[in-house]
Amino acid sequence: MTLLWIALLPLLGVLVPALNAQRSRMVCSLATALLPAIALLLTLMQIPALLEGEALRFAVGWLPELNLELALRLDGLSLLFNILIMGIGLLILLYAHFYLASDEPVGRFYAFLMLFMASMVGISMSDNLILLWLFWELTSLSSFLLIGFWSHQSDARKGARMALTVTGAGGLALLAGLLLLGDMAGSFSMGDVLASSDRIIADSRYPLMLGLVLLGAFTKSAQFPFHFWLPHAMAAPTPVSAYLHSATMVKAGIFLMARLHPAIADSELWTVVVSLVGTATLLYGAWFALFKTDLKGILAFSTVSHLGLITVLLGIGSPMAVLAALFHILNHATFKAALFMSAGIIDHETGTRELKQLGGLKKAMPVTALLTTLAAAAMAGVPLFNGFLSKEMFFTETLKTPVLGGLSWLLPALATLGGILSVAYSLRLVHAVFFKPAREAPPKSPHEPPHLMRLPVEILVVLCVVIGLLPALTATHLLDLATQAVLQRPLDFKLAIWHGVNLPLLMSVAALLIGTVLYWRHRDMRLFTRQFESVDARRVFERFVVTMGYRAEQLLTAFEGNSLQRYMTLLLSAAFVMGVIGLVQVTDLTGAAGNQPIDGVVILGAVMLIFGGIATAATHRYRLISLLMLSIVGLFVALTFARFSAPDLALTQLSVEVVTMILLMLALFFLPQKTPQESSPLRNVRDILLAGSLGLVIASLNYAVLTRETLSISNFFVENSKPGGGGYNVVNVILVDFRGFDTLGEITVLALAGLAIFKLLNRLRLFMPHSDGEGRVWSPDRYPAILTSVSMTILPLALLVSAFIFLRGHNQPGGGFIAGLITAVALILLYMARGVEWAQERLDFPFQPVAIMGVAVATLTGLGSWLFGYPFLTSSFGYFTLPVVGEFELATALLFDLGVYLAVVGATLMILANLGKVTTAHRPVTEETEKNAETSATPTSKEPR
Amino acid sequence: MELLYAMTTGVLTASGLYLTLRGRTFPVVVGLTLLSYAVNLFLFSMGGLTTDGAALVNEGNGFADPLPQALVLTAIVIGFAMTAFVVILAMRARSEVGNDHVDGKKEDRE
Amino acid sequence: MSLWVEALISLLLITGGAFVFVGSLGMAHLRDFYMRLHGPTKATTLGIGCMLVASMAYFWSVDGRPDIQELLITLFLFITAPVSAHLLAKTGLHLRLKHIDITQGKPVELRPEEVGKKPVPHPDKGHG
C-alpha cells in the first residue's frame, strides 16, 4: 500500500498547484512541494526493507483482458530513480519558484511539472509492461506541455511538437514491442518477464521485438539518430530543461534498457546494436557540444553525449558495466542538473544565453562561477569529482569488452576521444562564460541571484564533490541495490577513488590533456566543422512535417476528388464485384423450376419497360423528354404488378408515379432544362459498361432466383390473414398487422421527408426563369379557366374514391397509403389549377400537424395493446351489428391505417404545397401581364372571390 | 417468361445506374427513380411470378407471394420519400452553389 | 352465358378495340399536331367506353347481378379527356407548333396579351 501512495502522491500533487494557483506564489510552491516530499520520504523509508532483501510489490487487477494490472514494485533500480526523480524534482521546484517571472502562471507550470514527475515515478515503479507503457507515453505528453510552456514563442511550440512527435512515435513502437515481449514471455508482469530471458531470446520474433523496444528507448533518450529533438526542447524554461534533460525524461530510455536488461540483453545483437548506437551518440553529442554558442545548447548536446556513454555501458552489459552505467546515471543527474540551473541563473541574470554576449562573469557572480566550474569539472571527469569515477569505470569496461572482435581496440579509443571532447567543451563552457572577456554586452548587468535560487545548485555540487570523494560511503548501498535489481543477483564491488596507475587512468589523463589543447585550438576546429554544420534538424523536421501534410492533401484531393461520379463508380464497382463473386458460385443459372410460358402482353410490357428505361437514359440531356420516358416505365411497372397478381402494388405504384412526376417537374423548373454535352465518349463508354455489367449481374441474380422453387414463410400469412388479422387482403394485413412495425417506420420516413424538405425550402432563394429552355416566354395564362372548373368537379369525386379505397383496404386492394396519395393528388390538382394563394386560403389547416398526427394515431393504436397486456402493435378486430347498417367489422388495424392515411396526406402536401409556395410571392411578372392573368383567372367580375 | 422479366429488371437497373453516373443533379435523380423502379420489380419477383393468382385469401388459391408485395409497398413509399427529398435537395444545391454539378466542378463548362 | 350475350360482348369488345386502335392510329400518322389531337380525344375515349360496357355486361351476366361500376371510369374519362385535349392544344399553340399548309381559318396567332414579354437571358449559364 505504501508503494501505491508513493506513486499516487505525485499524481495527486497535480491538483495541488491547480487548486492553489490563485494564492501567493510562496503558498503555491510550498503546497506543491509537500506531496512529493512525503513521497520521497516514504521511498527512503523503504530502504531498510530493501536492504534486507524484501521484494516490495503492490498489485490490483485493472484490465484482465489486456493482462493489465495496477502493479508496482520498488527495487533498487526504482529506488535509485525515485530518489533522482523526486529529489531533483524538489530542487527544481525551489529553483523554479525564483526563476519564473511574477506574471507567469506558476500554478499551471507546477501542475505540468507534477504530472511529469508522477509519470516518471510511474515508469520507475511499474511492475507491468502495459502499465509501464502508459506512464511512458504520459511523460511524452507532460513534457510536451512543459516544453511548450512559453507558447507565445514559435521555438517553444515547434520544439514541443517535435519532441512529442519523436517520443510519441517511439512510444508507439514501444507499445508494439512490449506487447510482443509480453506475448513471448507469456505474461505482462515484470517479474515473469525478467525471469523468462531464455524463452525470449530464443523466440524468432526476438529481433523485431528488440528493434521496437530499442526504438522506444532510443527516441526517448535522444540517441543518434533520434537525438535531434533534444536541443530544440531547450526552448523550454530552464527548470524544465534542468529536470527533463538531466535527471528524468531522457533517462527514461536508459531506465527502460536497464529495467529490461535481464530479459532481453543477453544476446550478441543487443550488445552490438546498443553499444554502437551509444558510441555514435557519445561522439556526435560531444562534437557538437564543442561548437554550440548557446549555453543550453552546449548542455543539451553534452547530455546527448553522456546518454550515449550510459548506453554504451548498458550495451556492453557486463556486471561492472551495468554498475558503471547506474553510477553514471546518478552522477550525470547531479552535475547536469546543477549545470542547467547555473545556466538558467546566468540567463536569468544577464538576459542571454549566447556565449558571445557572455564573459568575465566571475567578477559579478563569483559564487555561481565557482559552482559552475565545479559541476563542469565533474562533467569533464576531473579526478575527485563523481564524474571521474564513473568515467574511469567506463574506460575500464571499454577495454574489457570483446564486442567488436578484432576491432576491440576501437571502442576504448573512441571512448577516449569522447573523454577528450568532453573535457574540451566543459572547459569552453567555464572559460568562455566566466573568465574570457565578453565580445558584446549582455542585455542586463549581472549580479548574484537570490541565495535560495542558488541553493539547489549548491546542494548538487556538494553532492558531486562528496560522492567524488567518498563514493563508498555515499553511493555504495544505493548502487548495490540498483545493480542487484538490474542483474537479478548481488554483485560484489567496491567503489574507490584510487585504483592505481592503470590504462583507464592513463586514458583519463590523456583526455584531460588533449582536451585542454583541443579547447585552446578549438577555433580552428570550428572553421573545419562549419562545413558540416549546415543541416538544421528542426528545419528539416518542420519541412518534413509540412511536406507530409501537403503531400497528404494532394494525395487526398487526387484520391477523393469531391466527385460524386467517382464515388458512385466505386460503389457500383464494389457491388459488381460482390455480385460476380456470388454468381460464379451459382453453378446452374437456370434452376429446377425453369421458365413459365411467355405471352404477348408480357412481351409488350417488357418491350415498353426496356424501351422506356433505355430511352430515359438516352434522352437524359433533354430533361423533360427524359421525364416523359420515365413515366412510361412508371406506368408499365404498375401494369406489370397488375399482370402478376399484385393489385395493391399496382395502385400504389400508379399514385406514387404521378406524385413523383409532379415533383420532378416542380423541381425541373428551377434546374437547367437541358444538360450540356460534357462527358467524353470514353467516359460514356466506361459508364455504359459499368452500368451494363451491374445490370447484367442483377438480371442474372434475378433469373437465378426466379427459376428456383420458392420456399417462403408466406403460407403462414395467407393462412392467418383472416383468422388472425381479420382481413382478406393479405398484403394489407401484412402491412398493418404482421409487419405493422415496418409500416410505422415507413410513415415516419414519410413524415421525416416532409420535415426535411421543409427545412430545405426554408429561406430558399431561387431564380425563376422568365422563359423556357428554348427562350420562349411563358404563357401569361396562369390558371387556364377550363382546367380550373374541372378541378372543382374532380376533387369531391377523388375524395370519395379515396374514402372508398381506404375503407376497403383490409379486405380488398387499397388501404391508407393509396387513399392518402389520392387525396393529396386531388388537392395538388387544385393547387395547379388555382394557385397556391387561392388554395392556401381555403385549405387553412397546417400540414405538419396532420402528418405528425398520422404517426401519432398509428403509434397510439400500437400502444393501445399494452392496456390488454399484449405487445406493441398487437391488433384486434371484432364484428358488430347496428340497426339498419347490419353487421360490420371493426379492426384496430383500420385505426392504424388511418394513421397511415393522415401521415401520407400531411407529408405529401407538406412536400408539394410548400414547394409550390416557394415561388408564389416573388415571381417576376410585369404589371401588365399580371393584370391579364388576373382577368383570365376570373373571367367575370361577378364571381365572388 | 422469367428470362424476359430478369432481362427487363437488368436493363432498367443498367439505365438507372448509367444516369446516376452523370455529372448533374437532375439526371442523377431521374436515375435513382429509375433504379428504384427496377429494384422494386426485382424485389417483387423474389417470391416468384404468379400470372393468374388470386388477390384475396377468399378468392381461392394460387397466391402471389404476399410478403414481397408488402415489402415492395414499403419500399415504394420510402423510395418516394427519398426521391422527394433528393429532388428538392438538388434545387437547393443549385440555389446555393449556383450550378447543378455533382462532381465538385466549380464552374460551368458550356 | 347465352350466345347472344356473348356475341354482344364480343362485338362491344372488338368495336372498342377498333376505336382504341383507330385513335392511336390517327395520333401516329396524321400530319400535324392539331390533327393528331383528334384521334385520342374522341376515338380512344369511346373505345375504352365500349370495352367498359363489355366488361359490365360480362360481369353482369357472370355474377347474375347488375354491376355498373365501370360507368365511373367512363364518367372520369368523359370529364377529363376533353380537358387534356384542350390543354394540349393550348400548349401546341403556345409553342407555335406548325400546322400543315392546307389548314384554313385565321392564322393561329395568339393575341398580343397572350404572349409574354421578350425573353430575358438567364443570368445562370447552367440554365437551358
Added chain:
Amino acid sequence: MLSIALYITLALVVMALLMNLYRLTIGPDLPDRVLALDTMYVNSIALIVLLGLWLNSKTYFESALLIAMLGFISTVAVCKYILRGDIIE
C-alpha cells in the same frame, strides 16, 4: 367466341400502344410526346379491363379508375409545365 374476341381486342390494344410508343419516340415536338403519353395511359385502361375479363376478376377495377384519374393529372402537370414552367404557382 369471347376468347377470340378478347385476343383480337388485345392485339388491337397492343398495336395501339406500340403506335403510342412510336409517336412518343419520334415526337417531333413536346406536345406530341405528351399526347402520346396521355393516350398510352388511356389505352392501358383497356389493357387492365381486358386483364380483368381474362382472369374473370374485378380486382383490377381500381387500377383502371386510378389510371383514368392520375393519367389526367400528369398530363395537366406537363402541360402546365410547358405553358408556365411553374406548375404550382
Added chain:
Amino acid sequence: MIRSRAWLPTPVFSLLLLFVWLLLVRSVAPGHIVLGGALAIIIPLLTNRFWDARPRIKKPLLLLRFVLRVLGDIITANFEVAYLIANPWRKLNPHFVEYPLMLEERFTITLLASTISLTPGTVSANLRMDGKSLLIHALNETDEEALIEQIRERYERPLKEIYEC
C-alpha cells in the same frame, strides 16, 4: 329549385356522390347506403369552400335532353372521325375557327368546350384570356360559318338556358 341548407348545400351533387358511392361498393346494402349517405353529406361540406360560384341547374329536364343529345353526337362523331382517320385516300381540310362566346360563366364555358372536343371533328384549342371567344380546331371542315352556327344552336344555347339565363 331546392333551397340550400347549411348541412346540405348541394343536394343534387350529394345525390350524385351517393350514387357514385354505391357504384364503387357494388352494393345497395343498408350499411353502404348509410355510409355513402354520410360521405355524400360530408364531402360537399368539406369541398364547398373550393367553389367560387356553384353552378345552379335551372332547367334539369333540358339538361337531360342535352346530355342525351351529346351522347348521340359523340357516337356519330366517333364513327366520322374513325372514318376520316382510317381512310388514307380521304383528303382532310383542317380548319381553325374563332368561335365568339355567348356564355359568360366559367363552368358553362368549360362544359361547352368539353362538348365541342367530344363531338364531331372539333377540338376546343384555346379559350382566349378575355373569355370572349374560343379557338376551335376542326379536323375536316370547309364552312366556318356553318360550324359556328351549329355549335351555337346545338350546344351553346341549351347550356345558356340550363345554367345561366
Added chain:
Amino acid sequence: MTQHLIVLPVVVPLIAGILLLYQRQGMVRYKRVVSVVATFALLFVAIGLLNQAASGEVTYYALGDWQPPFGIALVLDRLSALMLLVTALLAVGAVVFACGGDDEKGSNFHGLFQWQLMGIDGAFLTGDLFNLFVFFEVLLLASYALLLHGGGKARIQSSVHYVVLNLAGSSLFLIGVGILYGATGTLNMADMASRMAELPAEREGLVVAGALMLLVVFGLKAAILPLYFWLPRAYAAAPAPVAALFAVMTKVGIYSILRVYSLIFGDQAGNLQALEQPWVWWLSLATLAAAGIGVLAARDLRLLIAYLVLISVGTLLAGVGMRTPEATSALLYYLIHTTLITGGLFLLAEMIGMQRGKPGTRLVKGRPMVQGSALALAFFIGAIAVAGLPPLSGAFGKALMLNAAEGSQRLWLWTLVLLAGLASLIALSRAGSTLFWRSHRGHLSGRPLPRCQWFGMAWLLSSSLLLVVFAGPVSNYTQAAAEQLANPSLVIDTLINDAGGPQ
C-alpha cells in the same frame, strides 16, 4: 411495463418526436424539456436493458404478438444493449449541448433528433433484415434533415453526395435483402441463420451474392475504404450536436456487419461461414491508411475529427475482420470509447469555433479565446483520448485491439494502427498548438459559452476517464458480449427453435 422494456428505445423517441413535431414553431422551453427528459428516459431504459442483457440470456419482443420468424421481433442481447447504452449516452451529451442554442438555428431540431434516435435504436434492436432496412431509412432521412439544420452552402453541398450515395446504397440493400429472401424464404435473421445449415448447394451462390451486396451497403454506412468519401465533408459540415450524434451512425454500419455476419454466417453456416471476413479485414486496413493520410491533410478541426472518426472505423472494422471473440471484445471496448470521444470532440470543435469567431475551426492563427484555458484542457483530454495515448481510454482500446491480433495479422494491423496513431498525434499536436498557442496578441473578446454546451461536451469527454477507471468491468462485459456473439445458436434457439411456429 418491464415486459415492454425492449420496445421502449423505439417507442420513447417516437412519442417524444410526435410531441415535439406537432407544433413547428415556438415553445422553445417546452421542446427542450421534452427532448432532454426523453433522452434521459432513454438512458435509463438503456441501463435497464443492459442490466437485463448482462445475465447472458437472449430475450426478444414479438411485435404485434406475431412470433418469429413470422412477425418482426426485437432482439436483446449483450451487444444490442451495449449499443443502445452508447447511443443514449451520446444522445444526452448532444441534446443538452444543443439546448445551448444550436436547436434554435432551424426548425424542428429536437423532434428530428428524437426520430433519428428512434432509427438508430431500431436498427440496433431489430432481428429482421427488412425491418433493418426500414430503420436505416428512418435514421438516414432524419440525418439528412439534421445535417441541413441551420442551412449554409457547405452543408448543402456535402449532403448532395451523402444523400445520393445513400440512396444508391438503399437500392443495393433492397437487392441484397431480396436475394436473401428469394434464396432462403425468410427475413428473420435468426431464422435465416438456422436455414443456412441445410441450404441446398444450388442456392449457396445466391446467398453469397446477397450477403456480399449487403456488405457493400453496410460498408457504405460504416464508411469503409472505397465507400467512405461521403463522410469527411458531411461530418465536418454538420451542426455540432448532429455531428456528435453522427458519431454513432458509422457504428450502425459496423454493428450491422457484426450482427448479420456473425449470426447468419456463424459457425452453423458451413461453407458460407465468415464469408465477409477477407473483405472486411483488408479493406479496413486500407481505410486506416487513407484515414491516416486524411488526418495529416486536414486543415480544419472538424475535418480532422471527421478523419479521426474514419480512423476509428478502420480500427473497428479490422476488429470485425479478425473475427475472434478477443478481437470482438476489443473492438467493442474501442467502439464505446471512440463513439463518445469523437462525439465530444465535435461538440468541442464547435465551442472552439464559436470562441474564435471568424476563423472558426480552421487551423490558422486566430484571436485568443475567452475561455481558452478550459477549452485547451478539454482539447488536450479529448486529443489524448482520441489519439490513443495514455492514460485515457483510447490507449486501452488501441492496446486491446493490437493485443487481439494473431500471427500475421499483427504485421499489418500493428503497422497501420500505430502509424495512424502517429498521424493523429502529429495532426492533433499541430491543431492544438495552432488553436491555443498561436493566437494573435490582443484583447479577449467574445462571450463565454453557454453552460449547456460545457455540460454536453464534458459529459462525453469524461467518459474516457470512466472507461479507464472501470476498464475491467467494461471489458468483462464486452468479452461476454463477444462470446455471446460467437455463439449464434443462442439466438437461433431462443427465437426459432423454442418459440417458433404459429400461435
